[in-house]
Amino acid sequence: xxxxxxxSGGGHKKGPGVKKGKKLSTRVDLTPMVDLGFLLITxxxxxxxxxxxxxxxxxxxxxADKPEDQNKAKQxxxxxxxxxxxxxxxxxxxxxxxxxxxxxxxxxxxxxxxLINKKTSVKDLKDFVVILKPSxxxxxxxxxxxxxxxxxxxxxxxxxxDITSIETQLxxxxxxxxxxxxxx
Amino acid sequence: xGRAKLPRKSxxxxxxxxxxxxFLLLSFFILTTKFKPSEAIAVTIPKSVxxxxxxxxxxxxxxxxxxxxxxxxxxxxxxxxxxxxxxxxTKGMNLDVKAFKKSPFFxxxxxxxxxxxxxxxDQRKGNNLPGxxxxxxxxxxxxxxxxxxxxxxxxxxxxxxxxxxNMAKYPAFKSVVDAFKKNDFLKFQMVTxxxxxxxxxxxxxxxxxxxxxxx
Numbered sequence: 001x002x003x004x005x006x007x008s009g010g011g012h013k014k015g016p017g018v019k020k021g022k023k024l025s026t027r028v029d030l031t032p033m034v035d036l037g038f039l040l041i042t043x044x045x046x047x048x049x050x051x052x053x054x055x056x057x058x059x060x061x062x063x064a065d066k067p068e069d070q071n072k073a074k075q076x077x078x079x080x081x082x083x084x085x086x087x088x089x090x091x092x093x094x095x096x097x098x099x100x101x102x103x104x105x106x107x108x109x110x111x112x113x114x115l116i117n118k119k120t121s122v123k124d125l126k127d128f129v130v131i132l133k134p135s136x137x138x139x140x141x142x143x144x145x146x147x148x149x150x151x152x153x154x155x156x157x158x159x160x161x162d163i164t165s166i167e168t169q170l171x172x173x174x175x176x177x178x179x180x181x182x183x184x
Numbered sequence: 185x186g187r188a189k190l191p192r193k194s195x196x197x198x199x200x201x202x203x204x205x206x207f208l209l210l211s212f213f214i215l216t217t218k219f220k221p222s223e224a225i226a227v228t229i230p231k232s233v234x235x236x237x238x239x240x241x242x243x244x245x246x247x248x249x250x251x252x253x254x255x256x257x258x259x260x261x262x263x264x265x266x267x268x269x270x271x272x273x274t275k276g277m278n279l280d281v282k283a284f285k286k287s288p289f290f291x292x293x294x295x296x297x298x299x300x301x302x303x304x305x306d307q308r309k310g311n312n313l314p315g316x317x318x319x320x321x322x323x324x325x326x327x328x329x330x331x332x333x334x335x336x337x338x339x340x341x342x343x344x345x346x347x348x349x350n351m352a353k354y355p356a357f358k359s360v361v362d363a364f365k366k367n368d369f370l371k372f373q374m375v376t377x378x379x380x381x382x383x384x385x386x387x388x389x390x391x392x393x394x395x396x397x398x399x
Binding site: 029030031033034037038040041044045047048052053054055056057058059060061062083112116119134135136137138139140141142143144145147148151152153154160 | 199200202203206207209210213214216217218229230231232233234235236237238239248345348349350351352353354355356357358361364365370371372373374375376377378379381382385386387388390
């Protein structure tokens with residue numbers, strides 16, 4: 001009723017004797033094309049690498065020649081983290097005791113807890129300093145992980161410092177002890 | 185009561201719209217995709233929460249592979265040319281400046297650099313190259329390299345990147361950092377893969393409160 005007859009000579013009403021060529025539909029079956037399109041999409045989705053590499057910034061301090069130029073840190077706010085081999089982490093708060101009684105063992109999982117605890121217990125946040133001492137045995141990954149941990153816990157003051165020989169020995173000794181099943 | 189008969193509809197669907205969408209997505213993926221450049225040195229990089237995208241232009245990149253071998257990568261050809269000329273003039277090395285310019289990275293001691301340059305590019309693969317010697321503090325050749333880079337950039341600061349393998353040992357990292365320090369490159373960036381910030385941490389709280397991260 002409300003439709004117009006758009007088919008000009010749709011084939012029904014034709015005069016007698018008029019022979020018209022059959023009008024072919026202009027519609028093309030697009031299904032194979034869609035198939036192909038989606039196939040290519042899946043290919044590109046799988047090959048693409050969306051995640052771009054990021055950059056972790058590290059600013060080095062200039063070497064201070066004179067001891068009086070060196071930064072001082074309050075003992076109460078200092079925590080020293082040592083990195084050993086096989087992803088071992090050790091830490092002590094303040095200064096290392098002579099009998100190494102405050103030398104504790106940790107892991108990369110637990111060190112966050114330790115840092116958070118230390119951060120909340122320090123009275124003045126300005127005094128909170130983390131000293132990182134990677135040993136010869138630890139890997140680059142460990143170093144990045146611990147620097148990342150600084151970023152995660154918003155520790156603004158941290159320093160990469162060379163390990164001392166006493167600490168190296170201590171780390172080695174503890175690792176050897178942990179190597180034997182003593183249930184440490 | 186007779187039920188009204190539903191007219192049988194054709195099962196043919198118009199595919200045009202779907203086809204449009206498919207090709208739109210296809211063109212999007214074709215345009216955004218970036219094929220990984222074939223890397224001569226295989227390095228698995230660690231993860232970090234850093235959000236800043238690593239720069240891709242004007243880079244000076246030091247690569248430490250899993251055995252602690254160090255390579256230097258530069259993209260600026262004029263800088264490389266300057267370095268080659270300086271090396272030829274001051275050290276009396278007979279380097280082919282053109283080949284030096286085209287070489288994407290360097291990984292040989294100075295004594296073997298000419299041989300390294302003359303190697304065909306497909307043979308310069310990380311595992312059989314000697315790398316730049318850094319182990320000894322006294323003969324840390326990266327110090328010389330960084331000095332050359334610094335002079336070639338003439339006061340401009342290149343994007344200094346450090347790309348280390350997960351398994352590289354700390355001494356290699358330390359000697360690289362020492363070489364940076366000695367040449368007053370005090371800022372550098374370590375290339376990492378992104379990782380989500382763990383929930384509940386201070387950084388996460390900061391991000392939740394809408395504070396911007398200082399990078």
